[in-house]
Amino acid sequence: MKTLLNKHTLFLFTVPAFVLYTIFFISPMFNGLYYSLTDWDGFSKDYDFVGLSNFIEVMKDEQIRNSLTFTTRYTVLLVFFTVIISLFLALLLNSKIRLRTFFRSVYFFPAVLSLLTVGLIFNQIFYQVLPFMGKGLNIEFLSVNILASPTLAQFGILSVNIWQGVSIPTILFIAALQSVPAELIEAAKIDGATAVQRFRNVVIPYLIPVMNIIIIITLKNGLTLFDYVKAMTDGGPGRATESIGILIYNYAFEELKFSYGITVSIVLFFIMGGISIIQLKWSSKFEVK
């Protein structure tokens, strides 16, 4: 008995993980694919098989198209600013200055807070504090609540997202910068390369793998944006900040459009997969060989 158990220990090690993952991740995924082909509302006993008509309707649905446009634009801006700002901060935090450790822990701090708390705090700031300051300083666009404006609300959310979202990328870029061999930089210096040339030709190739990770993480965060919107605008004003994440949640839990919500989520999956493939292909061109 004992030797038998010993022989199969490695197999037994896989059982809890396999069972949990199959029941609570893989099976819902297939259920989802199945329901997307039905018209189930999530509660009734009966539902019909409707083929691909949910997908066709999703393509035609203007609300979804608006939401996709908003989410995509938001994500592009988020990725762009996150990469630029965190790389800039990493360069500063990697230079030989005093208080470097202190600054690093300050800049990393937002990463440990919950998105919801940060969203709620900034919601109050946008609502109470900034208009107060805007009026005092006579800056017109600040003197009203940005989150109440259909055109500006998205930038309010975006700036909060960046405030918190650059923390982890900054630390990752610092780690990447430290992995650049010092001899290589010295050699380039001796060969007469300027600071800009050294950065472009020696440092950047070492940053590419980390930059890939950052872009993929940020893309995923942007495309599934939920917590900040729920904390700040709940999709409003009107439907101006209704992200795909919010839309799917509302379809499923507020509007009883169960199978329709799942269909949108599958569309989201294809968008994310498509962008990731393009991004990986693009960045492999720059990889250190």
Place this chain on the structure above:
Amino acid sequence: MMNLRSQVGNIATYFILAFGAILIFFPLYLTVIVAMKTPAESAQSFFALPSSFYLENFKEVINRVNFGTYVMNSVIITGISLILITYFVPMVSYSISRNSDKKYYKFLLIYFTLGIFIPFQVIMIPVAKMMTQFHLLNITGLIILYVTFSLIQGVFLFVGYLRTIPYELEEAAYMDGSTVWGTYNKIIFPLLRPMTATLLIMNALWIWNDFLLPLIMLNKSPKFWTLQLFQYNFKSQYSFDYNLAFASFLMSMVPIMIVYIFTQRHIIAGLTNGAVKS
């Protein structure tokens, strides 16, 4: 000349970093001071320090809601999930990495890694439905989901890390007649400690701060609320009373702030480690 230029550069660096630090601290400063003011005081000025060490807002929050229960729920959910994650993830990863020539284990690696490409939203709705049918819309159900979802990234990280650990140690142990479990427990698991730390830090931050899963699973029964759900619901009720609102924000942030102050080095190192390895 060069010296002067680098000095100007240094001053500019300090200036920018200090400005950024102010941007980071300003919202936190506001949270702390507004939480400690009377409504009358904050009506006069948002930015001024409170005139006294006023703690009534915190008392008020505690009186109105079961704050202790929410903290306990968050602690229980995060704690139990982490304990289970520490067992399950390294175990399955060890099996996969030491059997990489066998079909079942090869399949397992692909099977778990597949999950990385699937956004949570895709399974969110069916999972919510399923948990309702299983009567698992409670803390147990939520813990099951956290442990399950942690496997995806966890197995990926650990199988990679295990490749760097040489087989010789285990082989020597087997020669001496050690069982598989004994070898794993006494030799492998201790060697995995750096990666386990990374795994725990990443999952602790995620589970403690998560909002969407508790919202789906627990929002209907206040006795199960986590800190995040408490904040969300408190905001909808008391958004007009912003001294109380800020007091609730501060109270929810305090536990993680304390942990951060004492363990920041480990948190930063752990997260960097995880991302670089993946």
